[in-house]
Amino acid sequence: MNTVLTQAFGVVITPWKLVGYLGVFLFAGRWFVQLYASRMHRQVMMPRMFWYMSIAGSVLLLSYFTFGKNDSVGILSNAFPLFVALYNLYLDIKSGDIKSGDIKSGDIKSGDVKSGAPGGAGD
Secondary structure, three states, rough: OOOOOOEEOOEEEEEHHHHHHHHHHHHHHHHHHHHHHHHOOOOEEEHHHHHHHHHHHHHHHHHHHHHHHHOHHHHHHHHHHHHHHHHHHHHHHHHOOEEEEHHOOOOOOOOOOEOOOHHHHHH
């Protein structure tokens, strides 16, 4: 996995770096999902996809920092968000509080949308 795939402008690309880049893309991209849901509902919303992307991004980044770089700082900085995302996803699924009246067909295709603000939908 440390085989050099390509090198451009001084940046060496290995399979482990691709794993890391995908993790960063998912971990950062979750905020665009949250932004989209909030804009669609004109209030703070946390779609379930946010937690799925957090978990996937954290697992990929943990893999990269553990096996690709052996970097304890990267491991610690990604382990905590993984546990928080797992717990929040557990609570989201456990609540079973589907707000079908809050979502128009086609708004968000993956997962239920939950309000993240007091006084939001369903409060």
